[in-house]
Amino acid sequence: MALRGASLKKVKVGIFKCGNIGSAPLLELLIDELADREDISVRSVTTGAKMLVEEVEEALPKIFDFNPDFIVFTSPNPAVQGPTKAREILLEKKIPSIFISDAPGKRLKEEFEKNGFGYIIVMGDPLIGARKEFLDPSEMALFNSNIIKVLAITGVYRIIHQEIDRIINCYKEGLTAELPKLIIDTDSIRDNSDFKNPYAKAKAMAAYELTKKVAEINTRACFMEKEKEKYIPLVACAHEIVQIAAKLAEEAREIEKYTDTLVRRPHSKDGRLKIKEKLMLPLTFDEEIYHKWFKSSKADSQA
Amino acid sequence: MALRGASLKKVKVGIFKCGNIGSAPLLELLIDELADREDISVRSVTTGAKMLVEEVEEALPKIFDFNPDFIVFTSPNPAVQGPTKAREILLEKKIPSIFISDAPGKRLKEEFEKNGFGYIIVMGDPLIGARKEFLDPSEMALFNSNIIKVLAITGVYRIIHQEIDRIINCYKEGLTAELPKLIIDTDSIRDNSDFKNPYAKAKAMAAYELTKKVAEINTRACFMEKEKEKYIPLVACAHEIVQIAAKLAEEAREIEKYTDTLVRRPHSKDGRLKIKEKLMLPLTFDEEIYHKWFKSSKADSQA
Amino acid sequence: MALRGASLKKVKVGIFKCGNIGSAPLLELLIDELADREDISVRSVTTGAKMLVEEVEEALPKIFDFNPDFIVFTSPNPAVQGPTKAREILLEKKIPSIFISDAPGKRLKEEFEKNGFGYIIVMGDPLIGARKEFLDPSEMALFNSNIIKVLAITGVYRIIHQEIDRIINCYKEGLTAELPKLIIDTDSIRDNSDFKNPYAKAKAMAAYELTKKVAEINTRACFMEKEKEKYIPLVACAHEIVQIAAKLAEEAREIEKYTDTLVRRPHSKDGRLKIKEKLMLPLTFDEEIYHKWFKSSKADSQA
Amino acid sequence: MALRGASLKKVKVGIFKCGNIGSAPLLELLIDELADREDISVRSVTTGAKMLVEEVEEALPKIFDFNPDFIVFTSPNPAVQGPTKAREILLEKKIPSIFISDAPGKRLKEEFEKNGFGYIIVMGDPLIGARKEFLDPSEMALFNSNIIKVLAITGVYRIIHQEIDRIINCYKEGLTAELPKLIIDTDSIRDNSDFKNPYAKAKAMAAYELTKKVAEINTRACFMEKEKEKYIPLVACAHEIVQIAAKLAEEAREIEKYTDTLVRRPHSKDGRLKIKEKLMLPLTFDEEIYHKWFKSSKADSQA
């Protein structure tokens, strides 16, 4: 199916970041990595590290002035007050919205579906070791660096940006996009990854499992242990795991480089996805993905 | 000098990100890494990867609605049209503004100073290998992951957030803050770092020098070489260097961990900086830094 | 308290291994690492990899011929038929017995206590990736090699052999030994390890957490997934984790070597524990541990 | 040649471990790695770390009660008194017996052959650094962990278990098995290994050569040097070599994983050997090995 007839208007993507998760800091860049995409316009607003209700109430409306076609809302644990207030506002505004969140978001699955929100729950996007004796700005940045590496290499970022790309493409085609209903767990990596080498894939899965372990340890260290002799070693332990998870992920990617089978999937200027495997060979359009996307979407729009 | 008498009002920090540099993705989090700081409120707006004049014109004013006490503007090469337009608008608005930028920003030093803008030029925050045959969302994220690691470990992020902290503290003290005029080069790391081990410092300096080398190679690969047989190996080479720079930086940090001398500098709830060295020992307030800040600032405010 | 008056008779330790766990293959050697200990005699019998009732019934009595002072019984999941049969036999025989087991053994805690058995549950001694498409003799040996490394470095083996040493010493002193009631989890490493460097300890704790993760993944791969496209990547992923756990543990030990603070605790010829830290300095007797052991044991024997 | 006609009775393998060598701790598991093999029954008895005559005399007979079809006897240096006593007993009992031993065993080659014993001399199964100032239970376990890794990856364990498998299969076929007469040196790895990549093989051979070097150094440190200033650095040096030998072996295995050519050779339920190369492809029966085994054995049985 050719992409002729696509709308000439840019699709407008609004992003609101409420607190931080590993999927958030580079989100805008994931859908326009070369800053040359002509089919979209992006605006993003954040209240920084804070997730307070009053900040959400004040800042979220800024994104509406941009008239976005749809909104992506990122936050850790979306059950807390700030994101909950955001859902109330967004529900009222009736703008199609997708919530990207970490593991605690899984508990809101039904609420999301009932209210028509899309959701992408990243099970391996862990809580940071948020203990003052341990976490300073450098440690925080390092933690995020490691998480970004794992999420990029395992293909989690690819799954996320392709969901957004799918919606953008539906808008461009005049189709009704079905919002994503995704829980990204290790199975998603096993079943959807671009790894050609099965051991590289196993290492990537291992890296992702480790980030889930980090979430488990940090949750205990931040919310359950009260004495610093107990929680400091735990957060230090969790950050050691995330460091080695990043190494394991990097090793997985190196394996693909070692046999020149690393798959690359850049966006073209007009927004379409390209693909290639051998580094020195040319890119081709990834026809396959469009067939997959529109087959389901068409059906929806005709229903 | 004690901090009594400090204003009770939160200091409002406005951030505008125009395109991406390595210092940008985590900027809000660097000044509130535990999301518990009660002395500041932060808003950040971005147009995503794009740096177009019309996007800046439309999006920048959103940050004014927030009535920020000062604005931090991040972008690569601030000489291009988008950031130039931003400077016109900010100059007119008369809000104190700081430009954080990469090496090409050095050429605007005089313009910044003439117009009263603060600036932080991060010489080791390199251009990405922006060639479509090579750069896809995963590669982009990986590159940023590696840059973040280098900037965090070398102490560049610390220099940046302490400049912002200094201004915040001046506001809180009712002092006139002098905006930063900083070019962060390898010397800054040599002369200001927290490394206790001289070889760890040498490795950190080496990592930073490598990111400068990356900038040099990517500039050539992106703007000078025309044939893909020539530029693809160059961008691939640059990204190999950034990967190994991150490893070298990590090794520097590990050395400090190996002798339990890794310095941590978290923000306290009221925004004051704390410090410690041995992991299991308690934090203390970093009195020294306040003396340094206010000594110079007081002089200014009396002038 | 001096050790005079100790019995001259050798304490006889009987070991029965039913199937394999990571704590089993070197168990005899852990209590006599230099093969020169004059205070004990050890016999060990195993039915190999199998855990069948009939094999246990036939082989276990062989250990009784040796007239052991006490028996150590190792097996995975002690709730299955073979080990259950063993408990019946041992209960009848009234020989003091200690069960060393992996995490599933935790569910038998109450049964052990009710019947007067000692137990040591090693939470980080994981199930192997027992899928025929993946596990061959080499992979099995490698897995055990990695587990042994983690259990040795984290100090788990030390906890185990010191429990046995404690009992041996009670016998030698004519004291009634209280059998161990231990669940060795990450907390045990945090609170009992010999690491002098807190980051080394954090890495060791991380390694142990990873082996617990391996147990979780292998349990799913071995008992829940039915299709080989699903379970092969999972067992491969688990074995990648155990490999990196061994590396992390090794790194923890290297840190202690780097500052020459690695603690060594050999047995002396007469069985007493010695200790030292700096490699080139002499050993001393570890008086402390005897005080700790006998303080509690004496109380028991007087009760 | 099909395996029809095989006997339905389980072949009984008796194992006696006298002292420890690297080939011993996992020996039972190597021939039944998944604990599901229906064609064999295994019993193993050990006297722990000790090799005393009286312990051998008392414990060895326990294995006779099991009526083993053949016995595998493992020990370091079989020329010392304990193993020598064992040979006297076994010779008298006329049970087919195989001695697995380390390099000093090579000197008994002729005696073994004269008395009809099988033997497998593992030249790269080195003496441990048995100096009390250095060797404690943790160091001992680590050393074994590293040796196990080398012996598993280089294929030495495979050579050993296939010799035992060959004998088991001869019993099952009603053939007279020729007992092994094997000296496993670096040549055996060069000529028999499963490595597909020649550099991986070279690294594996290198790892094995290093374990031989370890034997040489530890022998000197344990038996020749008298002053601790001399022997402690030597045993420490030897254990550094075994650690790096394990890393080199691991690297060899990783190479095979990197091109998905790692050969796996699990036992099937009925004991037959299966084989495969690509991780995600199915196993096939290894017909070749049976042809090789029976060709020679048949000839023997007809002779």
Added chain:
Amino acid sequence: MALRGASLKKVKVGIFKCGNIGSAPLLELLIDELADREDISVRSVTTGAKMLVEEVEEALPKIFDFNPDFIVFTSPNPAVQGPTKAREILLEKKIPSIFISDAPGKRLKEEFEKNGFGYIIVMGDPLIGARKEFLDPSEMALFNSNIIKVLAITGVYRIIHQEIDRIINCYKEGLTAELPKLIIDTDSIRDNSDFKNPYAKAKAMAAYELTKKVAEINTRACFMEKEKEKYIPLVACAHEIVQIAAKLAEEAREIEKYTDTLVRRPHSKDGRLKIKEKLMLPLTFDEEIYHKWFKSSKADSQA
């Protein structure tokens, strides 16, 4: 083109080393790595680390006694007095001479060409960190070890010895050899390397770029910084970079080993170049290179 008609006389290669560069210490060995080449005779004279005019004047003539067919002169910065004096002497003697030099030599390009000297400028052969507080014999040797590794693996040494081989072969064929006019920069590696894997090539290029960075830093540390607090960290930083450059180069070579595509190009006994790729396959003569060499040389000789 066959090599019949080649002269039977040995070609005499005179080498003079004036001070040290990374291309010098093994130069004689690069053209006769197996010490079995029958077509050449080599003499080499050096004044050690010194580059003084009087030493050059005294020692250089020793090489003339050998009646060399041509001379290779190696030195750092050939613009300084010693090498300049050498050029005067060599110009007078009219012996064909090739100058191998580091980056500063590039400035003499025109002088070389005007005077008919051949030249090979190795841009990535950096100045050592020649500061007394840092550089001792061990550090000097280590630096050279790392540079040698980079120059060997990137193929720089191959480019150099093939230029010498080309000239030797022209002599043997009675052809007039054109002396080399080469500046070996990263492009040379990109365009001429033997790497089969593009990521290996990118890593090799990266290693070479790092050695260029080392030159830049050491030049600053040795000639511009005056205080030891400033220059010691800089030379230490430069030597960290060269260490990691060697690692990166080694990794590039390992990649080729991992897929058994590492190209080897030994000299045969009669001096002709052979080539092969798979380790266990036989060598073949490298016909291609002779065609390339003589095509151009013939043309020259007929001109």
Added chain:
Amino acid sequence: MALRGASLKKVKVGIFKCGNIGSAPLLELLIDELADREDISVRSVTTGAKMLVEEVEEALPKIFDFNPDFIVFTSPNPAVQGPTKAREILLEKKIPSIFISDAPGKRLKEEFEKNGFGYIIVMGDPLIGARKEFLDPSEMALFNSNIIKVLAITGVYRIIHQEIDRIINCYKEGLTAELPKLIIDTDSIRDNSDFKNPYAKAKAMAAYELTKKVAEINTRACFMEKEKEKYIPLVACAHEIVQIAAKLAEEAREIEKYTDTLVRRPHSKDGRLKIKEKLMLPLTFDEEIYHKWFKSSKADSQA
């Protein structure tokens, strides 16, 4: 003892390299690493890779023209014809001469002593894997790079240059220098190294033991195995060992850097040895070494 009264004339060191050993390529530089030493003058002549009698006869006399105070002659196996011829010539010329050689030189110990030659036998300076199917110029250079690293870090180079320095200083003092009679084995490293950390020393010793193992394997591969299926894997195996020996040595040095205890021993301008430990602290003169040297030498000169 002060060094006043030292002769003003430069001591002349003549070096002749016959074939290559690991101690040779940087020898001149080891005694003048900063090229600023004013007390010596050095000339070095080599015949390249070859060790033929006729080449030695022709080239050796060139070094006599320089009127050296003493000669250092380096070669592998000094029992072969070329070096033997050199000994004849040197014996006749009566110039004090020191032979630096690899392990086979040990067999000439008595001959050296009888004829009054000094000797330094470097037991860990191994034969290269000189098989044409394997060794090309790049592999040769890499091997030397690795050997240089091991010899530099283990302190072997330091032992060598201090022997030469001792003789130079005796000449300067007008003392009769006793020529060295040294066999540098692992004991020399154990007993003379500068390592402060005992595990670093153990790793350095291990690295040196590995180079001895390389010699053993390459000797077999080069002189005993005839089929290429046999010798190619062996030389590849040996070169893997030398690579990992270099890594192990590097790790030893890193340990000293990690605690800032790396000892540096540069030559001062006047040739005296300086020393320091902490990187940022100043150098001091190494008085100790002079006392050691002259105590023995004086005695000699008075005898």
